[in-house]
């Protein structure tokens with residue numbers, strides 16, 4: 421991979437404190453296993469918004485897959501489908517959602533609501549028609565994070581010949597994605613009138629915002645700091661999870677992403693109140709190294725690792741994972 425693109429994928433905002441914290445937070449969380457629970461074989465299947473999944477590990481929305489592999493997002497979709505899980509297609513995907521959907525599903529579509537409402541509605545319609553089963557609205561990006569690796573490398577845009585294919589308007593031109601500092605809950609209310617798809621808000625860290633998400637009729641939320649790429653210094657996502665899960669109180673599914681690398685990380689996240697987790701950078705690495713098969717194998721390996729550590733912790737199903745199984749190391 422071009423080192424400039426590798427830096428784009430790997431990097432975070434500012435000092436990269438939050439990027440690191442997402443991973444190191446899991447180092448401080450220890451599992452308090454149960455024994456003699458006679459769990460037998462594990463069953464990792466979950467159902468989200470009516471879709472049955474083989475695993476509680478989903479693919480997070482990430483931009484520009486054609487920079488990682490010549491088969492791009494289509495290969496990621498094929499790999500996720502083979503592993504029996506959801507791929508969240510980024511609004512900054514480098515292939516059309518229709519083509520990605522041909523390669524595999526189930527898909528959800530990630531949206532940065534654009535100030536141009538008619539255009540936003542057009543993008544939503546495309547995602548719906550392509551068969552996407554939920555919308556993931558990213559709300560942690562009122563402005564674009566400052567990623568200093570990209571600044572140093574002079575990486576500002578996609579190379580010639582590549583574009584955000586789902587940003588094409590009626591004239592066929594691919595528009596730039598606008599980060600909108602004017603985005604508020606009213607716009608999510610508007611979006612609700614535009615689509616019948618389930619809507620998840622991505623980028624919740626504060627329990628008060630989690631309560632607002634429920635009050636505004638959101639169908640799910642994702643505890644996330646955008647993989648440390650937006651607000652450097654933001655709380656690690658797994659550290660924010662318990663208070664958010666408590667505020668939601670089981671009314672809607674709570675998902676989490678950021679720093680999930682091992683089965684034990686998934687176990688801890690589910691125990692602290694997540695219904696499912698999403699994985700970002702490891703999927704890009706797997707895509708770059710092995711295309712669709714790489715993505716499939718990565719997701720299967722992570723799921724097998726989860727299965728293994730659940731056996732060791734005395735849990736049969738994701739629902740068996742409760743907060744008492746996690747202690748903070750001193």
Ligand SMILES: Cc1cc2nc3c(=O)[nH]c(=O)nc-3n(C[C@H](O)[C@H](O)[C@H](O)COP(=O)(O)O)c2cc1C
Nearest residue numbers: 429480481482483510558646647678679699700701
């Ligand atoms: C290269 C890259 C591109 C990303 N692009 C998007 C995006 O287009 N939309 C979005 O909502 N999140 C985006 N994210 C954030 C991810 O969805 C996710 O929150 C994060 O990567 C999870 O952390 P992890 O990489 O440690 O697993 C991106 C992350 C990376 C690393």
Ligand SMILES: O=C(O)C(=O)c1ccccc1
Nearest residue numbers: 483484511512597646649
């Ligand atoms: O890099 C990102 O994290 C991201 O969200 C993004 C959004 C738009 C274009 C490119 C990347």
